[in-house]
Amino acid sequence: MKNSRPFNFLLLKKKLTPYLLLSPAFLLLIVILVYPLIYNFYLSFLKWRLTSPVPSKFVGFENYVNLFLYDPDFLDVSKFSLGFTIVTIFMEFIIGLFSALLLYGLVRGRRLMTSFLLTPYMVAPIAVGLGWRLMWDRDLGLVNFFLVFIGLDKINWLAESMPAFWAIVISEVWRSTPFVTMILLAGLTSLSNEIFEAAHIDGANRWQTFWKITFPLILPPLAVSLMFQTIFKLRVFDIPFILTEGGPGTSTMPYGMLIHRTYFKYFDVGKAAAISVVLLFIGIVVAMIYVKISKMKQTS
Amino acid sequence: MKSISQNISPGIPTNSVSKGIVMILLVFSLLPIIWIILTSIKSEQAIFSIPPKVFVAPDFSAYKIFLGLGNNSAIPFIWNSLFIAAMTTFLTVIVSSLAAYAFSRYRFKWSNHLLILMLATRLLPPVTAVVPLYLMFRYLDLLDTKFVLIIIYTAVEIPFATWLMKAFFDGIPRELEESAALDGCNALQIIYKITMPLASPGIAATSIFVFILAWNEFMFAFMFxxxxxxxxxxxxxxxxxxxxxxxxxxxxxxxxxxxxxxxxGFFMQKYLVRAITAGSVK
Structure with a gap:
């Protein structure tokens, strides 16, 4: 009995233990995420239609060439994704920063307010998407009711490409700005008060304090939150799906929906895989750029 | 004292104007949600009325249809969602707590690299794995089962849950575990008898957030x-x-x-911010 004590103590210290503890998690990640992504590369080099009796064939980069040169849908989807990402990120940055500063300024009730403002981010996108569909509805929607109330014409928000774009942008900004706000608020509260005191004593006004001190200090969390949001924008699915199903045409279709359509409607495995690889590549590039930026700001 | 702390705020006025703006933000944030709830208790007539009515006699007929036992009952779907979300939570918490414990307590070769690698998988768009996963699960004849969603959700949520729980484990003093080790507990015993009970609030919070994510998920459920x-x-x-x-x-x-x-969201205010910003704030 006495002998077991030092033995067990050694067992705890054993080098293998952490790897054993990690193995279930990494096993799952490898089987469900990493392996499929690698398999995806292989699939993207195949000409393979599930409905066609012709067996799959290795065609090299043909799927990619077709995608970039001859595919109007892919071009549409890329345009939408680019515009959507830039506009939403910009709006989220402005509104998020603004509301984080406002919340920080609240002396009382900050936590209560915060949790209320976070609600859009917590509830299911598919459900709030439906709520927004109701808001944008041509005849019943509150938005058109308001437009008529102030003397403007009704807009058929979800049936025309430009209004549909903005409807999706605003719904998405509404949903994910709280994420940006939260990260910035966490960044703000982690700053020490002394630095602002010093600025105050040195006679800096509010504007100067903000641009010369606060803003540079919250740049790293800002960059991180925007990186996360850029990456989340690339995978957006639920809100466009429930608002417009990508329409009219393919004018509001995100990459995820194009992958879905190519695979589940046209059964084109190779092309769907190629789109996935392109999307993955964009995601990795975005992540790397932002990591670089946030590191640069931290060291300078 | 209060006025001083206001003066040294990081460059934003803290007066009634800003409180007013916060209130506007609040209304804007909650309006679509409240509107859904209101619509659910309006009769068809009230829904189609112009101008839109806010206060109407509540009509719960749709709830009777969906939560009753008739043909249009939503109970089977709610049950599927509940079962899948609960199993996902169970699996994710077990697997992630072990991983989080390893990251929190051990310094081993590549520990930082593995942690970053795990977080990096969270950044990948899951939709890019749809095609190969579909082929894989079709081959295994597992499509259209609860299992397929449970296993996918678990894998997708492991990085998030691990990161969140690591932070909770980091807050538990090591000395307690060291004395347990001296008393003859092995690694698993220490985890399940000492650390887990101490970390239970954190584990509860993580479980709840994992549950919500699985409950909310649409894309994989729609495709698989x-x-x-x-x-x-x-x-x-x-x-x-x-x-x-x-x-x-x-x-x-x-x-x-x-x-x-x-x-x-209402009862978990304390953990909300921590969970949402998990992995993005150091």
Whole structure:
């Protein structure tokens, strides 16, 4: 009995233990995420239609060439994704920063307010998407009711490409700005008060304090939150799906929906895989750029 | 004292104007949600009335249809969602707590690299794995089962849950474990008898957030299941595809879907910010 004590103590210290503890998690990640992504590369080099009796064939980069040169849908989807990402990120940055500063300024009730403002981010996108569909509805929607109330014409928000774009942008900004706000608020509260005191004593006004001190200090969390949001924008699915199903045409279709359509409607495995690889590549590039930026700001 | 702390705020006025703006933000944030709930208890007549009515005699007929036992009952879908979310939570918490413990307590070769690698998988768009996963699960004949969603959700949520729990483990003093080790406990005993009970608030919070994420998920459920297993978000999306739009019924389903997050958001204020920003703030 006495002998077991030092033995067990050694067992705890054993080098293998952490790897054993990690193995279930990494096993799952490898089987469900990493392996499929690698398999995806292989699939993207195949000409393979599930409905066609012709067996799959290795065609090299043909799927990619077709995608970039001859595919109007892919071009549409890329345009939408680019515009959507830039506009939403910009709006989220402005509104998020603004509301984080406002919340920080609240002396009382900050936590209560915060949790209320976070609600859009917590509830299911598919459900709030439906709520927004109701808001944008041509005849019943509150938005058109308001437009008529102030003397403007009704807009058929979800049936025309430009209004549909903005409807999706605003719904998405509404949903994910709280994420940006939260990260910035966490960044703000982690700053020490002394630095602002010093600025105050040195006679800096509010504007100067903000641009010369606060803003540079919250740049790293800002960059991180925007990186996360850029990456989340690339995978957006639920809100466009429930608002417009990508329409009219393919004018509001995100990459995820194009992958879905190519695979589940046209059964084109190779092309769907190629789109996935392109999307993955964009995601990795975005992540790397932002990591670089946030590191640069931290060291300078 | 108060006025001093206001003067040294990081460059934003803290007066009644800003409080007013916060209130506007609040209304803007909650309006679509409140509007769904209101629509779910309006009769068809009240929904179509112009100008829109805010206060109406509540009409719970849609709830009776969906939460009753008739043909249009949503109970089977709610059950699917509950079962899948609960199993996902169970699996994710077990697997992630072990991983989080390893990251929190051990310094081993590549520990930092593995942690970053794990977080990096969280950044990948899951939709890019849809095609190979579909082929894989079709080959295994597992499509349209609860299992397929449980296993996918678990894998997708492991990085998030691990990161969150690591932070909770980091807050537990090592000395307690060291003395347990001296008393003869092995690694697993220490985890399950000493650390887990101490970390239980953190584990509870993580479980709840994992549950919500699984409950909310739509895309994988939409693509990987069809007849046998449909979750409640998929059911909601289906009702939109049908010819006529039944706002009251759809709003009712949407309210049911939102309910867990609304309740939890209210009771879990303390952990909310930590969970949402997990992995993005050091």
């Amino acid at each position: 299941t069809s007849i046998n297993v449909r979750t409640i978000p998929v059911r909601l999306a289906e009702t939109i595809g049908e010819m006529q739009v039944y706002w009251q019924e759809m709003a009712t389903l949407a309210t049911v879907i939102m309910l867990p997050a609304l309740i939890i």
